[in-house]
Amino acid sequence: MKARVTVTLKSGILDPQGKAIEGALKSLGVDGVASVRQGKVFDIELSGSDKAKAEAALKAAADKLLANTVIENYRVELL
Amino acid sequence: MKSAVLVFPGINRERDMARALKLVSGHEAAMVWHAETALPKGTDLVVVPGGFSYGDYLRCGAIAARAPVMDAVRAFAADGGLVLGVCNGFQILCEAGLLPGVLMRNARLKFICQDVHLRVERSDTPFTRGYNAGQVIRVPVAHGEGNYEADEDTVKRLEGEGRVLYRYCSPDGEVGESSNINGAAHSIAGIVNERGNVLGMMPHPENHVEDIMGCTDGRGLFAGLVAHLEQAA
Numbered sequence: 001m002k003a004r005v006t007v008t009l010k011s012g013i014l015d016p017q018g019k020a021i022e023g024a025l026k027s028l029g030v031d032g033v034a035s036v037r038q039g040k041v042f043d044i045e046l047s048g049s050d051k052a053k054a055e056a057a058l059k060a061a062a063d064k065l066l067a068n069t070v071i072e073n074y075r076v077e078l079l
Numbered sequence: 080m081k082s083a084v085l086v087f088p089g090i091n092r093e094r095d096m097a098r099a100l101k102l103v104s105g106h107e108a109a110m111v112w113h114a115e116t117a118l119p120k121g122t123d124l125v126v127v128p129g130g131f132s133y134g135d136y137l138r139c140g141a142i143a144a145r146a147p148v149m150d151a152v153r154a155f156a157a158d159g160g161l162v163l164g165v166c167n168g169f170q171i172l173c174e175a176g177l178l179p180g181v182l183m184r185n186a187r188l189k190f191i192c193q194d195v196h197l198r199v200e201r202s203d204t205p206f207t208r209g210y211n212a213g214q215v216i217r218v219p220v221a222h223g224e225g226n227y228e229a230d231e232d233t234v235k236r237l238e239g240e241g242r243v244l245y246r247y248c249s250p251d252g253e254v255g256e257s258s259n260i261n262g263a264a265h266s267i268a269g270i271v272n273e274r275g276n277v278l279g280m281m282p283h284p285e286n287h288v289e290d291i292m293g294c295t296d297g298r299g300l301f302a303g304l305v306a307h308l309e310q311a312a
Contacts, residue, residue: 014228014262016184065145068138068174070181071228 001046002079003058007067008039042066051078080305082108082124085152087143090130090167092283099285100126103301113146118155123308125152129166129221129283139182139224140170149175161205161304162277166222169269169279178272178279179237180229182222186262190223194294195260195282197268198248200241204271206278207244209303215252216296218282220260225281227263227270234264245269245280 009015015037022036044061046054058076067074082100084093097108108126109119118125132143143149149171156162156177164172172178185191194217199210210216229237237243245268249258259266261281269280284297 014183014186014226016186016188020188065137065141068141068181070179070230071183 001049001051001054003044003046003054004077004079005042005044005058005062005066006039006075006077007042007062007072008074009037010071010073013071040066054078080104080106080123080308081119081121082106082126083111083118083122084108084126084128085111085113085148085168086128087113087130087132087146087171089132089134090128090143092129092166092285095283096126096128096165096285099288099297099301100124102288103298104305111148113143113148115148116151118148118151122155122160124161124163124304125155127152127162127164127168127171128285129168132167132171135167135224138170138174140167140172140174143167143171144174144176153177156272156277159274159276161308163206163304164277164279165283165285166220166225166281169281170224172277172279177277178270179233180227180270182224182281183226183228184224185222185226185260190221191225191260192219192221193260194218195220195268196248196250196252196258197245197282198252198254200244200246204244204275205304205307206269206271206300207303208307209299209301213252215248215250216284216287216299217250217294218284218287218297220282222261222281225261225263227261227267227281229264234267237267237270238265240273242271242273242275243267243269244271244278245282
């Protein structure tokens with residue numbers, strides 16, 4: 001089973017990297033960019049086929065390691 | 080003072096730290112590999128040194144914070160043992176949940192490697208008793224992610240409880256935007272936990288302890304710890 005965990009900065013948390021990317025896009029002349037926030041994507045392969053178990057494991061992975069919940073939110077998707 | 084210096088893959092300041100500890104305390108520090116599950120018997124001080132544990136993969140300090148030895152450090156801290164985290168060590172302590180908040184990318188995005196001035200906010204803690212309150216010391220920093228941030232309530236608590244021990248300042252002790260090198264909330268350079276036995280700081284006091292380094296302002300931190308432990312004994 002394939003899954004994806006997406007980690008993003010919480011709103012209100014300063015994201016200097018996103019800002020730098022935003023500046024670069026604007027200087028490239030890419031039209032209509034209002035703002036950029038940077039995040040991370042984890043593509044994870046799971047053994048087994050129990051969806052509930054998989055979701056619980058992914059949630060544990062995100063809480064324990066993949067995200068720092070002080071500053072980040074995460075989303076778990078089974079693909 | 081019996082010190083234990085933790086060693087993680089990618090850490091590179093552990094020997095500077097061990098040298099400073101030996102110099103000031105007279106005792107050789109034990110180097111403790113991250114896979115260990117116990118600290119040496121009789122440890123007075125655990126030091127989490129600086130460097131780039133696990134290449135800063137995922138987030139600075141994130142993987143080291145989950146290493147086996149950190150359970151022993153957590154138990155040691157819960158027992159009131161003294162823990163000092165410098166630079167990557169500060170990041171590791173935050174990721175391990177031993178200190179609140181997080182070290183974000185420097186506000187101006189650049190890696191900063193230079194001497195900075197710090198104002199010692201109080202002198203009545205084990206980590207600052209080698210200094211006077213309000214004293215300004217000069218120590219080096221070397222980091223890309225030292226911008227301390229926490230939610231508003233946490234910062235308010237840290238300030239209200241006097242848990243900010245070191246703050247970036249100008250050479251004459253003024254705290255302001257121009258001396259806040261990395262954009263940290265309230266110019267925070269070092270904080271302690273609620274109980275006051277765990278300190279995390281971005282600057283490197285261990286690199287200003289000998290005349291040959293051009294400055295010995297960092298000695299006070301270690302000398303204060305030695306004095307604290309001697310008094311407690």
